[in-house]
Amino acid sequence: MKFLKDKEKETEALRRTINEKDEQLQLMKSAFIEKQMETEALLQRVYQMEAQLQQSRSALIKKEDEHEKLNQSFQAFHQQQNHNARFLKDKEKETEALKRIINEKDEQLQLMKSASKEKQMETEALLQRSALIKKEDEHEKLNQRSTCKEKQKETETLLQRVKEMEAQLQQSRSALQEKDEQLKSFKDRVAGEVAVSIKTGKTMSLKYPVNKNRLKEMYEDLRCDWPKIKKNLKSNKKHPDSVKELILKEFQDAKIDMRNRRKMIDKVFEKGKNDGGMPQKVDQYRQLTVQNLQMTLYSQKQDAGSQKPFLENEAANPQDVLKYLGSECYWLGCLMALNNPPLQPDWENHPPSMDRWDVFPRNIRTASDYE
Incomplete structure (x- = not known):
């Protein structure tokens, strides 16, 4: 009985601590109080059973034949005590859980205080x-x-x-x-006297410095180099879609750049017509200017020498190979765009293929200024 009273006092002390620590545990306190009331009811029951036991002991002196019944009552009382002991252990576990919750709440409160202090310091820094x-x-x-x-x-x-x-x-x-x-x-x-032949590895006339047939030959040279370029890029894990995008971009950029230059030339010579120049001669000079620009681009590449990387070597730097490929596509695209009429690879009639590296069309065609 003393053990039960000590436990009751400890439970009351813990209840007071819980009330001081956190009002948010009010519901849990209510449940705990209910459990305590159940405990007190059980204690009352125990007291009643003790009274009954006392009466039974008095009756035992008088009635020996009731000894067996009293013995059974005592065993029942012993079982009830075991039950009460287990109940008290459960109460102890609940008390420990409440202590842990209180500790967690204290830690959260401390973290919130630290965060608030940091925010205050940040605000002061922003004000400064x-x-x-x-x-x-x-x-x-x-x-x-x-x-x-x-x-x-x-x-x-x-x-x-x-x-x-x-x-x-x-x-x-x-x-x-x-x-x-x-x-x-x-x-x-x-x-009217300009008709001189120039040798640059291929025979050309000054009137048509890089004619359509020559452009076809140069395009075929690029297509012949493509298997070696493709082999190097594939061995260096380059993606075919990104390579195709580079090729299309360089040809498109070349066409746009040369179209803008031709517009500038047309604008200059259109002013010559408006100023009273002879239309036939103005058109002749305009075409000669475009051809001279085409010849200049062609000669600059020939005079500078080939910058082609060693394509047979699969270990060649893939960035150098990509740079060479882009340069060749842009240069050839410029020459095609300056032809009369402008030319470009026949992208529209290039049939789809299972090989994603099949990029270059077989033929070239006339390009519209509005494409």
């Missing part, structure tokens, strides 16, 4: 940074005002210099106009 930025902004405005005054003085000086340069430019324009008249006279004399 805001004040510093405000000061810098004010300083910058002062500097801008000072710079604006200096710029105004520089602008006045530049305007004066521009006026002087305009006077000089007018003199230069007069001299240039005289030179243009002399050059026009010279072109009129020699325009």
Whole structure:
């Protein structure tokens, strides 16, 4: 009985601690109080059974024949005590669980305090940074005002210099106009006499520096190099889709760049027509200019020499191979775009293949300016 009373006191002390620590455990406290009431009821029952036992012991003195019945009652009481002991152990486990919950709540509260302190420090730092930025902004405005005054003085000086340069430019324009008249006279004399053959490994005329047949030959040379290029890229784990995208991009970029250059040339010679030039000669000079641009691009590549990597070596740097491939596609695309009419690989009629490395069409075709 003393053991039960001690346990009761310990449970009461724990209940008071739980009430002080966390109001959120109120529901659990209520359940605990209910359990305690059950314990008190059981204790009351025990007291009643003890009274009955006392009566039974008195009756035992008087009635020996009831000894067996009292013995059975005592065994039942012993079982009830065992049950109470197990119940108390369960209560101890519940108490330990409540202690752990209280500790966890304390840890969470500590973490929240630490987080709050960090946020406060961050806020103070931001306020300090805001004040510093405000000061810098004010300083910058002062500097801008000072710079604006200096710029105004520089602008006045530049305007004066521009006026002087305009006077000089007018003199230069007069001299240039005289030179243009002399050059026009010279072109009129020699325009119909230009028909010279040039050797660059292939026979070409100056009128058609890189004609359609030559462009087909150069495209076939690129297609002949493709198996070696493809072998190197495949051995270096390059993806065929990315390689195909590079090839298409270089041909497309070349077409767009050369189209823009031709538009610039057309614009210049269109002005010549509007200024009273002979349309036939203006068109002739325009075509010669495009052909000269085409010949320049072709000659620059030939004069610089081949930068082709050693394609037979599978261990060659794949980046060098890709760079060479892109350069060749762009260069050939420029020459095709400057042809009259412009040409391009026949992408539309290139049949789909199971081989994802089958990129280059077999033929080239005339390209529209609007593609």
